[in-house]
Amino acid sequence: MSPSMLLQLLVSGLASSFVLLLTSLGLVIILGYMKVVNLAHTEMLMSGAFICYYVYQAAGLPFIVALLTAFAVSFLFGALVERLIICHFYGKMSETLLATYAISILLKQGALLLLGKNYKKVDYPVKAVFQWGSVYLESYKLVVAGLSVGVLLLTLLLIYKTKTGRMIRAAMQNRSMTESLGINTKKVDTLTFAYGMGLAGLAGAVIAPLSTVTYTLGESWLTNTFMNVVMGGVSSLFGTLASSVLIQESVSVISGLSNSVTAQIIVLLVVIVVVRLKPDGLFTAKERR
Amino acid sequence: MAPTLNPEAAPVLLETRGLSVNFNGFQALSDISLSIRQGELRVIIGPNGAGKTTFMDLITAKARPSAGQVLFEGQDITGKSAAEIARRYKIGRKFQGPNVFDNMTVAENIELAIAGYESLPQSLFFRASAAFRHRVTEILEQIELADYRDFMATDLSHGQRQWLEIGMVFAQDPKLIILDEPTSGMTADETKKTGEMIKKLKGEHTILVVEHDMDFVRQVADYVTVFNFGKLLVEGTLEAVQQNPEVQAVYLKEAD
Amino acid sequence: MPRLKKVRQLPLNRWIDLALFLFLLSFPTWQNTYWVYIMSGIMAYMIFALSLDLLWGYTGLMSMGHSVLFGSGGYMIGIASAWANQADWIKFDQLPWFLALLSSPLGAFLAALLLPGLIALFIGLFMFSGKIRGVFFSLITLALAGIAELFVINQSRYTHGDSGITVTSRTLFSNADSQRLTDQQFYFVVLAFLLGSYLLCLWLVNTRTGKVLQGIRENESRLTYLGYKPAAFKLFIFVLSGMMAGLAGMLFVRVQGSINHSSIGINLATLVLVWVAVGGRGNLTGALIGTLLLQFSETKLNSVFSGISADFAQYWKLVLGLLLLLIVFVIPRGLIGVLLDYQQSRQDRDRKAAIMQKEVNRHGANP
Ligand SMILES: Nc1ncnc2c1ncn2[C@@H]1O[C@H](COP(=O)(O)OP(=O)(O)O)[C@@H](O)[C@H]1O
Ligand SMILES: [Mg+2]
Numbered sequence: 001m002s003p004s005m006l007l008q009l010l011v012s013g014l015a016s017s018f019v020l021l022l023t024s025l026g027l028v029i030i031l032g033y034m035k036v037v038n039l040a041h042t043e044m045l046m047s048g049a050f051i052c053y054y055v056y057q058a059a060g061l062p063f064i065v066a067l068l069t070a071f072a073v074s075f076l077f078g079a080l081v082e083r084l085i086i087c088h089f090y091g092k093m094s095e096t097l098l099a100t101y102a103i104s105i106l107l108k109q110g111a112l113l114l115l116g117k118n119y120k121k122v123d124y125p126v127k128a129v130f131q132w133g134s135v136y137l138e139s140y141k142l143v144v145a146g147l148s149v150g151v152l153l154l155t156l157l158l159i160y161k162t163k164t165g166r167m168i169r170a171a172m173q174n175r176s177m178t179e180s181l182g183i184n185t186k187k188v189d190t191l192t193f194a195y196g197m198g199l200a201g202l203a204g205a206v207i208a209p210l211s212t213v214t215y216t217l218g219e220s221w222l223t224n225t226f227m228n229v230v231m232g233g234v235s236s237l238f239g240t241l242a243s244s245v246l247i248q249e250s251v252s253v254i255s256g257l258s259n260s261v262t263a264q265i266i267v268l269l270v271v272i273v274v275v276r277l278k279p280d281g282l283f284t285a286k287e288r289r
Numbered sequence: 290m291a292p293t294l295n296p297e298a299a300p301v302l303l304e305t306r307g308l309s310v311n312f313n314g315f316q317a318l319s320d321i322s323l324s325i326r327q328g329e330l331r332v333i334i335g336p337n338g339a340g341k342t343t344f345m346d347l348i349t350a351k352a353r354p355s356a357g358q359v360l361f362e363g364q365d366i367t368g369k370s371a372a373e374i375a376r377r378y379k380i381g382r383k384f385q386g387p388n389v390f391d392n393m394t395v396a397e398n399i400e401l402a403i404a405g406y407e408s409l410p411q412s413l414f415f416r417a418s419a420a421f422r423h424r425v426t427e428i429l430e431q432i433e434l435a436d437y438r439d440f441m442a443t444d445l446s447h448g449q450r451q452w453l454e455i456g457m458v459f460a461q462d463p464k465l466i467i468l469d470e471p472t473s474g475m476t477a478d479e480t481k482k483t484g485e486m487i488k489k490l491k492g493e494h495t496i497l498v499v500e501h502d503m504d505f506v507r508q509v510a511d512y513v514t515v516f517n518f519g520k521l522l523v524e525g526t527l528e529a530v531q532q533n534p535e536v537q538a539v540y541l542k543e544a545d
Numbered sequence: 546m547p548r549l550k551k552v553r554q555l556p557l558n559r560w561i562d563l564a565l566f567l568f569l570l571s572f573p574t575w576q577n578t579y580w581v582y583i584m585s586g587i588m589a590y591m592i593f594a595l596s597l598d599l600l601w602g603y604t605g606l607m608s609m610g611h612s613v614l615f616g617s618g619g620y621m622i623g624i625a626s627a628w629a630n631q632a633d634w635i636k637f638d639q640l641p642w643f644l645a646l647l648s649s650p651l652g653a654f655l656a657a658l659l660l661p662g663l664i665a666l667f668i669g670l671f672m673f674s675g676k677i678r679g680v681f682f683s684l685i686t687l688a689l690a691g692i693a694e695l696f697v698i699n700q701s702r703y704t705h706g707d708s709g710i711t712v713t714s715r716t717l718f719s720n721a722d723s724q725r726l727t728d729q730q731f732y733f734v735v736l737a738f739l740l741g742s743y744l745l746c747l748w749l750v751n752t753r754t755g756k757v758l759q760g761i762r763e764n765e766s767r768l769t770y771l772g773y774k775p776a777a778f779k780l781f782i783f784v785l786s787g788m789m790a791g792l793a794g795m796l797f798v799r800v801q802g803s804i805n806h807s808s809i810g811i812n813l814a815t816l817v818l819v820w821v822a823v824g825g826r827g828n829l830t831g832a833l834i835g836t837l838l839l840q841f842s843e844t845k846l847n848s849v850f851s852g853i854s855a856d857f858a859q860y861w862k863l864v865l866g867l868l869l870l871l872i873v874f875v876i877p878r879g880l881i882g883v884l885l886d887y888q889q890s891r892q893d894r895d896r897k898a899a900i901m902q903k904e905v906n907r908h909g910a911n912p
Contacts, residue, residue, distance in 0.1 A: 105866030223691035261699040376772030390763040
């Protein structure tokens with residue numbers, strides 16, 4: 001492999017890392033702060049992508065409006081789902097998995113039966129392509145990277161600097177204590193879940209131009225987002241950032257050498273080994289011994 | 290209230306040397322050195338958060354000490370795994386608050402705890418002998434649950450669940466029995482029965498109990514160790530300890 | 546007399562099992578070949594569901610990629626059969642070393658059990674250390690299923706890619722085209738394996754090992770303070786369950802006459818979870834009944850509705866989603882679980898009454 005080709009692979013790998021980061025954030029937040037594995041996450045991505053298609057591509061509204069709509073709709077849907085369903089199953093792993101899986105079926109089959117099997121294409125909102133020597137990068141991927149980092153920082157800001165964020169962290173540390181302090185943990189739960197789902201919808205809208213929008217879009221993200229969460233751990237969002245980069249760079253380079261399936265298999269093996277060695281994720285917040 | 294056996298005569302079973310632990314900068318225990326002799330019934334008392342449970346965590350390898358050693362029958366068992374401490378060194382522990390197998394029957398809980406069949410092949414080809422079944426019944430009678438053997442553990446009352454876990458520790462036939470607040474949440478009547486269960490074992494077994502209930506302590510204890518703020522405050526007979534002004538200041542007054 | 550009492554105290558679901566097997570035994574005598582063929586496939590799926598129940602229902606390890614073990618067993622037979630009959634897509638003239646076992650019929654049979662066992666062993670060795678959260682096992686197995694599906698599509702040299710493999714032989718061992726049992730005959734082969742698997746499971750869950758597995762499900766850390774090392778037990782049951790899933794896959798392929806990527810992917814992995822969840826986990830009967838009920842209904846409804854809407858399969862999935870939600874909400878222990886809970890509560894009531902009576906008698910004797 002020539003150096004310039006390797007460079008190209010590394011650059012597109014890095015670009016994809018930010019896409020993966022964005023598509024995983026909502027999942028990590030819900031898992032990390034609520035101990036709920038949200039199997040409906042990737043179907044929320046799919047729904048966000050559809051919202052982007054209808055608002056931006058079909059209705060011709062500005063892209064940013066599509067993003068905000070996707071976030072808002074997913075946020076509300078998340079709040080509803082948490083209040084109606086998830087809140088009954090806290091602490092029960094199998095039940096939450098089954099319930100969120102049921103929701104994911106409803107979303108996916110709903111999309112299929114309502115919107116059909118057709119592929120939909122969403123145009124890039126920015127079309128320029130950058131070129132350095134023989135290395136190419138679509139400008140939209142830069143936008144995605146920016147958005148992705150922005151959302152990460154915003155989330156950290158929300159969690160560490162706002163009152164709600166403090167409540168979320170307190171509730172995560174010690175529920176009964178937090179409750180006895182008069183904090184409404186129910187509200188905190190609903191907000192956290194809704195925010196996680198909202199991010200999933202937003203991420204779906206963001207990746208819409210990068211993918212073909214169809215009802216199977218969620219499925220194609222399932223493996224990567226979940227591996228990412230397992231490897232990055234749930235105690236630190238930087239772990240997610242690191243594992244996103246690790247996964248996508250490996251996938252990109254190994255795909256260049258052989259093919260993308262081999263790359264995924266190798267990455268899965270790496271994830272299994274990493275989890276064995278560092279069960280709390282790549283960056284453990286602090287040793288708790 | 291003389292001790293039933295001369296503590297100086299029996300060999301030391303458990304000894305801790307300078308045991309300390311630090312949780313993220315919080316010194317939960319500092320420099321605990323104490324020894325328990327074979328056949329002794331030792332009660333540890335102390336206010337909430339004094340580090341009593343943490344002390345037992347260090348003995349049973351639920352937590353690792355940041356300094357110090359645990360010696361059992363003269364052997365250093367610091368850093369051994371929890372399973373090994375239970376199986377090889379025969380230290381049985383009842384946790385604070387009932388910690389049992391909820392959706393299994395009372396008898397199954399006891400059967401699982403009976404020692405000697407912990408490896409996979411042993412358990413796979415295990416067949417309950419008459420002696421084994423007799424032992425299960427015997428323990429169930431000891432903990433007053435003989436009539437409840439087919440109930441799910443989760444359907445028992447809180448006190449009965451405490452007994453069940455005590456029975457599980459008996460079933461392990463341990464050299465050292467550790468009981469963390471065995472009577473918490475029990476009615477006065479249940480507490481008294483528990484005291485009798487434990488007193489029956491006195492002499493034959495070595496027992497380490499953490500307890501809050503002072504009536505219970507009076508009922509069973511000869512020798513008491515007081516913890517406060519992660520430190521060993523004082524040790525002695527119950528009377529001696531009760532006389533100690535420091536102890537009165539930190540603990541006994543509020544408890545009585 | 547004590548024996549009779551024992552029979553009467555048998556859990557309700559063992560009678561259901563008995564009735565189920567009698568039903569399955571008589572099924573071919575009053576049903577046509579088509580339904581015998583369908584039921585053979587369902588019985589293979591029942592073995593699959595049993596294997597998941599051991600793992601999830603009894604041990605509390607929720608494998609979300611159990612289809613990988615099912616499918617890898619199935620693919621071994623598929624590839625062996627394609628090789629034995631030199632299917633036209635086969636472009637190699639020697640089996641590679643890692644598939645060498647497939648050249649003999651018995652070897653293929655063993656491979657279909659061993660490969661899933663090895664996959665389970667590998668994953669288990671890494672995942673069952675004490676520190677790894679249970680949910681990570683679910684997520685890793687889920688990812689595995691996703692990747693396995695891509696893998697078999699990608700490895701078209703050996704798997705015929707997207708189109709899958711046609712298997713025309715239908716015997717237990719032979720992979721040659723010429724050997725073929727009738728649907729009726731093969732039905733009883735599958736039934737025998739189902740009965741065998743069921744009896745094995747029944748024996749296992751009643752051994753002390755079975756109780757340890759339930760202990761892992763209920764309170765894994767408590768077990769370690771009783772001197773057990775749960776990792777060894779988890780590894781054992783995962784490998785056993787994997788081999789059983791492989792057996793199911795092997796039988797299914799022979800019934801179905803084909804295998805493709807859908808038998809190894811997320812779709813089937815989650816479908817089997819739904820069967821076991823609906824039937825009720827942790828009692829064996831639920832796995833059997835859930836599979837039978839849902840698969841039978843799907844086939845039946847499909848034949849009714851396929852004339853009306855081409856999208857039947859999609860609507861069916863929607864129904865499954867709703868059903869799953871309903872089950873999780875209303876009867877999280879599943880259909881059979883409800884029945885067992887009912888029996889338990891009645892027995893508890895009788896026992897409580899007996900205990901009360903005893904108290905009264907005692908107080909009456911010495912007031
Ligand atoms: N795993 C842990 N991490 C952090 N702090 C802990 C941990 N375990 C115990 N502590 C702290 O150590 C102190 C002693 O607790 P504990 O031993 O439970 O007290 P006691 O049993 O005497 O009531 C408490 O302040 C408790 O919060
Ligand atoms: Mg305590």
